[in-house]
Amino acid sequence: MRSKNETGGQKRSFIEEARRKQIIAAAVETIAEVGFPKASLARIAATAGVSKGVISYHFAGKDELVDQVVVTVYTEIADTLLPRLAEQESATDVVRAHVLGVAEYALAHPDRLRALTEIFVHDRGADGVPRYGAVAAEPLYESLEGLYREGQARGELREFDVRVMAVTQQSAIDAMFGYWISRPETDLLAHARELADLLVRAVRPD
Known part of the structure; x- marks a missing residue:
């Protein structure tokens, strides 16, 4: 759905963009x-x-605003992680850096992760189906699949079903955040390090 102030290819003004960012930040909070x-x-x-x-x-409406909250937070996470991932020397290093990187982002921005969790759990369409489910996670799965395939091609990773592993890794990360939000006393980085070890063991050659 298009915002009321958007028509055709017309670009928003600096003031309009600033106002949208202000509203998105308020929605997160x-x-x-x-x-x-x-x-x-x-x-x-x-x-x-x-x-x-x-x-x-x-x-x-609220749906469009929430969509922009999700896009904004995901874009910020990607912008934070991608330079770090690019510095890694192997596919297993990237897997480890990905898990630890998102955990560090969460510790630095707990409000954003709490808002995302609330949206993913409670935001449902008129049919009662969650608006953000497996279909919404497709770009995340595809990104992880690309990483696995590249690592397999270089012989750094064992042969496995990349879709199964992508769903497993992303689901484990989501569960880690859900557990941390419900139990804030949890050492999130310790959890992330343990999870990273498990995932690396799952994908590296026997």
Whole structure:
């Protein structure tokens, strides 16, 4: 769905982009604080210090705003991780750096991870089906599959079903964050190191 202020190929102004970023940041803060079900547009507007009408001007509805929250956080994670992953010397090093990198990002930005978890668990369509499920995770699976295939081609990884491993790795990372959010006293980095060891053992040659 297109925002009300977008027409054809028209670009948003600097002020419009700044306002959208402000609203997205307020949505993250509100969802992390009160949970997705209670994060109404009115409440998000109050957090942002604007009227609900301002949100409606920039976003077609809550679904579009939430979509932009997810895109923004995922883009930020990717921008943080990709340079680090590019420095690794082997496929197993990349697997380890990926797990540890997302854990370090979560520790630095707990509100963003809490907001994502709330969205993934509670955001459902009119049919009651989660709006973010396996289909929404497809880009993540494909990215991991590319890593595995490259490692297999170089002989650094054993032969295995790359889709099964991609789903397993991403699901394990999601479960790690869910566990940490419900038990904040958990040593997230220790958990990540242990998980990374398990995944490396699963993919490296016998």
